[in-house]
Amino acid sequence: MSDSSTTSWPSLRVSDWTDTRDTLHMWTQIVGKIRMAHAPLVNHWWQVPLYVSPRGLTTSSVPYRSGAFEIEFDFVGHRIEVHSSDGGTDGFPLRPMTVAAFYSRILDLLGRLGIEAPIRPVPNEVDPAIPFAEDHEHASYDGEAVTLFWRQLLQANRVIGEFRSHFIGKVSPVHFFWGGMDLACTRFSGRPAPEHPGGVPNCGDWVMVEGYSRELSSCGFWPGGGEEGAFYSYAYPTPEGFAEQAPGPEGAYHSTEFQQFLFPYEADRTAPDPDRAVAEFLHSTYEAAANLGRWNRPALEDDPLRWHGTSATPGNGGA
Structure with a gap:
């Protein structure tokens, strides 16, 4: 891997990936809300964000019943992966798909692992706020x-x-x-x-x-x-x-x-x-x-x- 600044600090024009950015924004909201549903309040909402990982973005360990689970966006292998402390693991490829399809797939995946995800299924801090299950507008993934x-x-x-x-x-x-x-x-x-x-x-x-x-x-x-x-x-x-x-x-x-x-x-x-x-x-x-x-x-x-x-x-x- 090159250590040059031009490689380490890559160029990415916002206008070249706006559709993908907006779709990814909604996907991260879904995953973040799943974390929020199971983590106790920490001052200033510190329990809800995601974290930069060696391969993408992760929830880190989320408490669930007597165990825990983690959801990670792998932006190297372009997959989303869920790992559970009971040994269960599952995932699916990240590719162009609607927010509605992503929402359905992540809920199905969690269901197979025995994880409930009671979230408010509407995005925040955007206008209009299209309910996830009805969002067929955002569907890009570059x-x-x-x-x-x-x-x-x-x-x-x-x-x-x-x-x-x-x-x-x-x-x-x-x-x-x-x-x-x-x-x-x-x-x-x-x-x-x-x-x-x-x-x-x-x-x-x-x-x-x-x-x-x-x-x-x-x-x-x-x-x-x-x-x-x-x-x-x-x-x-x-x-x-x-x-x-x-x-x-x-x-x-x-x-x-x-x-x-x-x-x-x-x-x-x-x-x-x-x-x-x-x-x-x-x-x-x-x-x-x-x-x-x-x-x-x-x-x-x-x-x-x-x-x-x-x-x-x-x-x-x-x-």
């Missing part, structure tokens, strides 16, 4: 494009994960929210936030109230906001003067349309050092939010290399 998208997620997951390691306060995992189809990581100041007004299409206001109940700075990547997608960063509540800040690197800007900072993926991909460019964007926008919001940064941040070079290796008791 396997090559999906693999490229997964490789974009791999890079974003890695770099955002490194950014996350600098924060020792309350911080979310790097996770894939199927509502907005974005990879996200959120830091919290520790203070309560004003009640969120809601207003997201086909999503109860109470969902946003839970998600934004604490003051935060959030960042991520999603396949929108640029020709090849974009990294984003925003704060809630938005501190005065936030939009007027000038974060790095070159190409980053504040979007009045989305009310957040954006760094187009194509600007990062073509930068001399894409990792460093994303890191600069994430750190500079967070610092703008934290400084303007008067966060207690010394109590919330630390050097992830603080034990580097010592004998304190995890798992050996420091021996």
